[in-house]
Amino acid sequence: MSFSVLFHPSEQTIISYAGETLYGAAKRNGLFFQNACGGLGTCGKCMVKIKEAGVIKEVLACKYKILADIEVFSQSFFDYSERIYLTDEILPCSCEDSLLAVKDISFSEYSFSNFVSRLESSISSIKDPDLDFIRSVAELPLESIKAVLTFGDYPCLPIQDKTGLSVGVMDLGTTAIKCSLIDLSEKRVKARGTVLNAQCVFGSDITARIEASKSYLTEMSELVWNVSLSLFRNMADKTDLAFPSLLFFAGNTVMTHIFYKVSPISIRKIPSVAPASLFPMYRRDKLSVFSVPSIAGYVGGDIVSGMAFCNFCGGESLTMLIDLGTNGEIALGGSDWSAVCSASAGPAFEGGGIKCGMGAFKGAIDKFFISPAGKIEFSTVSGDPSGICAGGLVSLISGLFAAGFVDKKGRFTDSAPFVSKVGVASRMTLFSSSQGEVFIDEEDISCFIRAKAAIYAGAESLLASFGFSWSDLDAIYIAGNIAEHVSIEDFWRIGLLPPLDKTKFKMIGNSSLLGCENMLFSRRLFNKALELAKTSFYVDLSSDPNFMERWTAALFLPHTDENLFKR
Ligand code: FES
Numbered sequence: 001m002s003f004s005v006l007f008h009p010s011e012q013t014i015i016s017y018a019g020e021t022l023y024g025a026a027k028r029n030g031l032f033f034q035n036a037c038g039g040l041g042t043c044g045k046c047m048v049k050i051k052e053a054g055v056i057k058e059v060l061a062c063k064y065k066i067l068a069d070i071e072v073f074s075q076s077f078f079d080y081s082e083r084i085y086l087t088d089e090i091l092p093c094s095c096e097d098s099l100l101a102v103k104d105i106s107f108s109e110y111s112f113s114n115f116v117s118r119l120e121s122s123i124s125s126i127k128d129p130d131l132d133f134i135r136s137v138a139e140l141p142l143e144s145i146k147a148v149l150t151f152g153d154y155p156c157l158p159i160q161d162k163t164g165l166s167v168g169v170m171d172l173g174t175t176a177i178k179c180s181l182i183d184l185s186e187k188r189v190k191a192r193g194t195v196l197n198a199q200c201v202f203g204s205d206i207t208a209r210i211e212a213s214k215s216y217l218t219e220m221s222e223l224v225w226n227v228s229l230s231l232f233r234n235m236a237d238k239t240d241l242a243f244p245s246l247l248f249f250a251g252n253t254v255m256t257h258i259f260y261k262v263s264p265i266s267i268r269k270i271p272s273v274a275p276a277s278l279f280p281m282y283r284r285d286k287l288s289v290f291s292v293p294s295i296a297g298y299v300g301g302d303i304v305s306g307m308a309f310c311n312f313c314g315g316e317s318l319t320m321l322i323d324l325g326t327n328g329e330i331a332l333g334g335s336d337w338s339a340v341c342s343a344s345a346g347p348a349f350e351g352g353g354i355k356c357g358m359g360a361f362k363g364a365i366d367k368f369f370i371s372p373a374g375k376i377e378f379s380t381v382s383g384d385p386s387g388i389c390a391g392g393l394v395s396l397i398s399g400l401f402a403a404g405f406v407d408k409k410g411r412f413t414d415s416a417p418f419v420s421k422v423g424v425a426s427r428m429t430l431f432s433s434s435q436g437e438v439f440i441d442e443e444d445i446s447c448f449i450r451a452k453a454a455i456y457a458g459a460e461s462l463l464a465s466f467g468f469s470w471s472d473l474d475a476i477y478i479a480g481n482i483a484e485h486v487s488i489e490d491f492w493r494i495g496l497l498p499p500l501d502k503t504k505f506k507m508i509g510n511s512s513l514l515g516c517e518n519m520l521f522s523r524r525l526f527n528k529a530l531e532l533a534k535t536s537f538y539v540d541l542s543s544d545p546n547f548m549e550r551w552t553a554a555l556f557l558p559h560t561d562e563n564l565f566k567r
Pocket of ligand 1: 043
C-alpha cells in the first residue's frame with residue numbers, strides 16, 4: 001500500500017510506502033530534511049507541519065510514520081545548490097618558489113621505459129614515480145604527452161594540452177565545502193564556489209559523522225567527491241578553464257580521513273589518535289589529489305593551512321588564530337614555536353544544535369538589525385528566510401542583549417517583543433509564514449552561550465599554558481564563515497573575545513582555503529605548513545584542570561557598556 005505526500009510550497013508530490021517515515025520517504029526521493037542527528041530523533045530540526053485528514057499538526061519527520069495521504073508544509077530541506085563567484089585575484093608568486101610547475105618533456109624515441117627514465121632525470125628529486133602516475137602515463141599515447149605537471153617536484157599529471165590548465169583548491173569542512181579554481185598559467189584565482197557538504201544527511205557534527213562512518217565510509221567519501229567535482233566542473237564551465245588537473249585541499253582530520261576512505265573511528269576513542277597525519281599523493285578519476293597534513297585528531301590540515309597563511313613563526317610577535325567552524329580550533333604562535341587546541345565548541349558556529357540554525361546557505365538569515373523600540377529586521381544570504389546561520393545568531397544575540405531584550409544569562413526580559421511560552425522554553429518569533437516560523441528560544445541562546453564560552457575559555461587556557469594572557473597578544477586572526485558576517489563589536493558584546501585594541505583583530509574569512517591557494521605558488525609556505533604540522537604542541541584541554549573553571553566563568557553575556565567599544 002502506498003500514500004501520496006504533497007509538499008508545500010514546492011507543490012511536489014512523492015509516493016511513500018505504508019509505515020515509511022516521512023524523513024525516509026523524502027530522502028528516497030532526493031529531499032533531505034535539515035537535521036543535526038542524522039534522523040535519530042534527538043535534534044528536533046526536522047519538525048514540520050503536516051495536514052492529515054484535515055487536521056494540521058507538528059511532527060518530527062524522522063519519527064512520523066506515513067499511514068495516510070498527507071500534505072507537508074516545509075521548506076527546511078538541505079539546499080545543495082552551488083554558489084559560484086567569478087573573480088580575478090592574482091596570487092603572490094615567484095617562479096623559483098612555486099610548488100607547481102609544468103615541465104616540458106621532449107622525446108627522441110617513444111617507449112614507456114624511456115619516458116619514465118627521462119622523467120626521472122628531468123625532475124631530479126624523483127626516485128620512484130608513483131605507481132598510479134605511471135599507470136596513467138601508460139594509458140596515454142606517449143607522443144601526445146607534451147609536459148608534466150609537478151607538485152613539489154612530484155610528478156602528478158602527464159599533460160597533452162597546456163591550454164587553460166587549472167588547479168582546484170578546496171577547504172573540506174564538516175558543513176560546507178569551499179573551492180577555488182586557479183588558472184595555472186596566469187596564477188590567478190578565477191572562481192570561488194561553495195556547496196553544502198552532502199554528508200550533512202548523516203548529522204551535523206563530527207561525532208555523528210564518525211558514528212555514521214562505521215557503516216557508510218565509502219558512501220560518505222563518494223558524497224563529498226561527487227559534490228566537489230560537480231562544483232569544479234561548473235566553475236570550469238563558467239570560466240572557460242579546463243577541469244582541474246590537481247586537487248589540493250585542507251580539511252579537519254575526520255573529514256580528511258573519510259575523504260580518503262580511511263576509518264576515523266580511533267579519533268573518537270581516548271586518546272583521540274588519528275590513523276594518519278599526512279596522506280600520500282592520490283589518484284582518483286584521473287585527478288591527482290594532495291592534502292595538507294593534520295596535527296591531531298581534532299586539529300586538522302585546515303588549521304595548519306590557516307597558520308601558514310597567518311605567517312605563524314614568521315616574526316617576533318605573539319599571534320593567535322581562532323577558527324570558528326564546527327568545532328572551534330585555536331592556534332597560538334611565537335617566534336619559533338606554535339601550539340594548538342580544540343575547544344569542543346560543538347556545531348553552533350555552523351548553525352548546528354540550534355533549532356532554526358543552519359549553514360550560511362540559501363534562506364539563512366545572516367544579519368539582524370534590532371532597534372531599541374523592538375523592531376526586528378534582517379538580511380538573508382539569499383531567498384526567503386528559513387533559518388539562522390552562525391553570523392545571524394551572533395548579531396541576533398548581540399542585538400537583543402544591547403537592546404535589553406535578553407539579560408546577561410541569555411533569558412528574555414519582560415520588555416522583549418514577540419515572545420511566547422512553548423512548553424518550558426520561552427520563544428521569540430523572528431519571522432513567520434504559512435511554511436512555519438523562524439524563532440529562537442532560551443535553550444538555543446543557552447546552547448550558543450556554552451559554545452562561545454568554550455572558545456573564550458579554550459583561548460585563555462591555551463595562553464595560560466605558556467604563561468601568557470590576552471593582553472600579551474600582538475595579533476588575533478578570526479577565521480571561518482562567521483568572520484565574513486559579524487563585526488568585532490558583536491564578538492566583544494557577547495564575550496567571545498575580550499575588548500582589546502581593535503587594531504589587533506583581523507577577520508580573515510576562510511584561512512584554510514586562502515592558505516592552500518597561497519601554498520600552491522610558495523614552496524616556502526608549503527614547507528612551513530609541513531613544519532607546523534610536525535612541530536606544533538597539542539594542548540589537550542580536557543586534561544587542563546582550569547579549563548572548566550574558565551568555561552563556567554564565561555557562561556554569560558558580559559558587555560553592555562558601549563564606551564568599551566570606542567577605544
Ligand atoms: Fe529528526 Fe533530528 S530529530 S532528524
